[in-house]
Amino acid sequence: MATDLQARGTGAVNTAHEQAGGVAAVVITYNPDGEVLPRLLDRCAAQVARIIVVDNGTTAVDVPALCRPFVARCPITFVPLGTNLGIAAAQNRGIEVAKAAGAEYVLLLDHDSVPADNMVAALRQADRQLRDAGVEVGAVGAVTHDRRTGTTSKVVRMVHGRVQRLASQTSEPYIEADFLIASGTMIAISVLERHGMMNEGYFIDHVDTEWCLRVKARGMRLFAIPRARLEHALGDHVVRVWLGRWREVPVHSPARDYYMFRNTVRMLLTTPMSLAWRITHVFRLSQFAVFFGLGMSPRLKRIRLMTRGIIDGVKGRGGALVDARPGRGSNR
Template sequence: MSGPFAGDAHALRTVGGVVARHRVFAIVVTFNPELDVFAALLDATRAQVEVSLVIDNGSTPECAARIEQACGRRAVLHRLSANVGIAAAQNRGVALAREQGATDVLLLDHDSVPQPGMVATLVKAASQLRGSGHVLGAVGPAIVDRKSRAAAPVPVIADGGITFVDVGGTAPVRCEYLIASGTLIALEAFHAVGPMNEAYFVDQVDVEWCLRAGAAGRAIFCVPQARLEHAIGDEVVSFWLLGRRELPVHSPMRDYFYFRNSLRLIRSPYVSLPWRRFWKRRLVRLFVVQTLFAPARLRRIRAMLSGLWAA
């Protein structure tokens, strides 16, 4: 596609000695976004990809009208009549990108802003990793929290357990999973691993896909030199428990899906024993902490218990 939707940054890749053009399409899923952040996302993404596809996941009519206005000539908007979940919306975007000749997709949440050069850095890293013999699932940037400005660590398995390591330096870091926003996936890899699991609806969708990719022999890498500004959690709750601590929290509705989907992951045959142990401990700790310190405690308790029951 050319014209107003075409970005000015076309990356190159080498396949069997033949240089071929990457066609990177951004897949931006929206659901009642903050319009100023969404507009910043569109501005930041426009010059880095060939096409930005915005999949609106059933936003309110008023918000949907403002999304359409914000997209203008910067992005192609596709509206869904209802909220079908982030997994289904991402799958729809990938299908549209494939129909229009994309080679790679860049997944983005509506509250993320790519930093300059992020996509080119990811494409270059992916090409180098393939050239080194890696069969890739996905590559993604370092995630920088919009409020704290801290880069989120990434999970790895070490000494039979799960640990989260910082992503300083310049070399790509092989990890267990990436959050979806900012993830660059070649359509070849997406086809090999399979689509996002729409039964998950929201929460752990990205984790499930990455672990499925890993089980299929495909590597996941974080590229520290690529940066994405992102909001982690709807709010941060501070509390005292053997020292001052902070916990990013989402709505009770999201608690339902997190607990349901985490238990489904624990039961999945392709999830390793270290991850099963990790999530069992994580769910217990999260249940206790949110019951004691998070707002809307009764609603959260009901949501967490309902999620476990529904799994």
């Protein structure tokens, strides 16, 4: 059940930011860092009309306690799911709350992301300019900067059958993209109403990719906004490897290998995309199979879960991974 948080010692929720419309930040938490989440909330409190924190069963920290210091600056709604329902389900619950509150846009954020001071203003300005020019905007997204490696993300786009990775450090006001990662992406509620929300069957991994492909197939366009910056961290840690080119690869737990392989196969079978993107996704899976299956321990477990992911993807299975073997079972 969604609860409007109150600052300790007060009897009413702050309404200073309440307005019909505006941007609602939907923040998904799962055992967040107790130092990073307050930084995220601090930046959001000054930039959005409402913050909606959807918690996927955190046990390590008291998420409402981390939120309360910011209630006096911005209304915060806390939505505890009680267990880990996956990123897609959590995002959808947050979107529903934002819609009910009268938000015009949602800004999706992971708990390890920290927006720059002007990020939301930059996204709003670009979105407005594009719409005024008659562009069918599906979403606009921030450019991410990895706090651990210092790397700034590139914008990915397929051009004449080849993947282009465009530098995001540019004076251009916006760069058209084929994909936007969910964290730092701003979507109009009207777009979600017309083209659908996140696919909860994916649970985690490729949730944003599938949504982007789906809306692009319906004529919508996606844009990365170079002036909108987001500090972020992908994966448990990052390693730099040669996979056709030098890449910084986020390394996750073996369970995430299952989701990546299952959801890629599901996407290839059910989501509209160009032949070039289908070939690219198949090639990428083969690279990951070699890199993670042979180069990252525990190798046998990773290979087993990758194989199971492929089989379940072909069968169209979704939801959380449940390992039926005795003493096993994890979604992380």
